[in-house]
Amino acid sequence: MSCAQSARLGLRRATSLAISSGLFGILYGAACASLGISPALAALSCVLVFSGAVQFAVLGMLADPFSAPVIAVSSLLICNRLFLMGVSMADHLRGRSWAARLLSMPVLTDGAWAATVAEKAPVDRFVFFVCAGLWILALWVSGTLLGALLAGRLEPEVISALRFSGVLLLALLLLLVVRNTPMGHAPWMASALTAIAASQVLPLPLGFLAGVAAGSVIIWFGIRRAD
Amino acid sequence: MTVEERFAIAIGIMAVVAFGCRAGGLVVGSRLGESPKLRRLFNVLPACAMGAVLGPSLVAMTVVQCVALVVSALVFLASRRFLLALASGTAVLLSERWIIAILA
Incomplete structure (x- = not known):
């Protein structure tokens, strides 16, 4: 194009x-x-x-x-x-x-x-x-x-x-x-749920980082399973 | 110092930080090499970041905001029209006073 x-x-x-x-x-x-x-x-x-x-x-x-x-x-x-x-x-x-x-x-x-x-x-x-x-x-x-x-x-x-x-x-x-x-819903949902849980006990920015970390773990397992 | 002077300083700081984050990501992404695993991981992570921002906002939603979100999502999934979906959700938000009156 x-x-x-x-x-x-x-x-x-x-x-x-x-x-x-x-x-x-x-x-x-x-x-x-x-x-x-x-x-x-x-x-x-x-x-x-x-x-x-x-x-x-x-x-x-x-x-x-x-x-x-x-x-x-x-x-x-x-x-x-x-x-x-x-x-x-x-x-x-x-x-x-x-x-x-x-x-x-x-x-x-x-x-x-x-x-x-x-x-x-x-x-x-x-x-x-x-x-x-x-x-x-x-x-x-x-x-x-x-x-x-x-x-x-x-x-x-x-x-x-x-x-x-x-x-x-x-x-x-x-x-x-x-x-x-092809990412699917699991990674972002894991991030959202972890951020919700973490933000109850941690400051919001740290809750955000915890959410992203949880999402990256889910993605990584998804990649390994696909291999 | 006036509010505008403070804001001008804040703009400078925000601009440097925002550009630094964007450019830093670009540099790191360009040096990742050809690893498909890492590439896939970093392609999906921004969506996880969006989810992590959204999550805590969703917990604090009112009933009307929840209805607006569901309406927006359903309209988007049914029509694939982004603006129509956003307009539908915003219309629900703007009609909050009538919705509350009906529910009451």
């Missing part, structure tokens, strides 16, 4: 994910505005960070006592999912220069990763991934700007609904990947 066709397919496949991100961006923009952050700075954070989970989390760390190291450690704990996606994407981006691959990394998110991994057509995966990621980023930024401008006009019910739609988005991304890859 040519670059242009791959680009078009990337945009098309990512459209629903981009709109979803845009809706979530509205909530982020409104949250930024409620703290007195300008729409321009909120949008800049989206462009430079492009990770909704860490951006939302850090909004709660701007009050006294402000601590840059705490923000750095929290960001690292929340962003480790991006590391795993980076590892997974390496295979899809082979054949491109290191500069191109590294320059494409800022658009790596749950949505762009899921769309690329789930794509079965013989596309130019680099072009597909970059176009999908840029499209999601464009609507994420637009949603944030809209949310910042509409802040105060949004009803509490709408804000509450948008907040949970982040969970819906993640659940649907998971279903998308599971449906289109």
Whole structure:
């Protein structure tokens, strides 16, 4: 498939994910505005960070006592999912220069990763991934700007609904990947259940790590059994 | 220090950490070699990470949020339309006050 066709397919496949991100961006923009952050700075954070989970989390760390190291450690704990996606994407981006691959990394998110991994057509995966990621980023930024401008006009019910739609988005991304890859349900279910159990006794980030570890054990046994 | 100044510092930190995680993963993934076992493991791990993030959120769900999640999943599995599924779930969330009135 040519670059242009791959680009078009990337945009098309990512459209629903981009709109979803845009809706979530509205909530982020409104949250930024409620703290007195300008729409321009909120949008800049989206462009430079492009990770909704860490951006939302850090909004709660701007009050006294402000601590840059705490923000750095929290960001690292929340962003480790991006590391795993980076590892997974390496295979899809082979054949491109290191500069191109590294320059494409800022658009790596749950949505762009899921769309690329789930794509079965013989596309130019680099072009597909970059176009999908840029499209999601464009609507994420637009949603944030809209949310910042509409802040105060949004009803509490709408804000509450948008907040949970982040969970819906993640659940649907998971279903998308599971449906289109041979991974099966066991690994992610083991991760989810372990994270639930571990988060009862451990801080949430450690519960998350325990969940990922449990999932990796299930995958490893699955691989060995298949061999 | 104003909130915007603090946020600007936070943006710098988040940007470095987020890019470092993405690029670090890419570098590690590129050096994994051709081991199909490791490759398969690392291809599935991000989905496990999503599951691990989702799990604790699901425990704290309200009844309406649970209905919204089930509706979203069923619509997606039946139609394969991502946006339709998300819109259905969000519609359930937005109609919370009516659902509660009906259930009461």
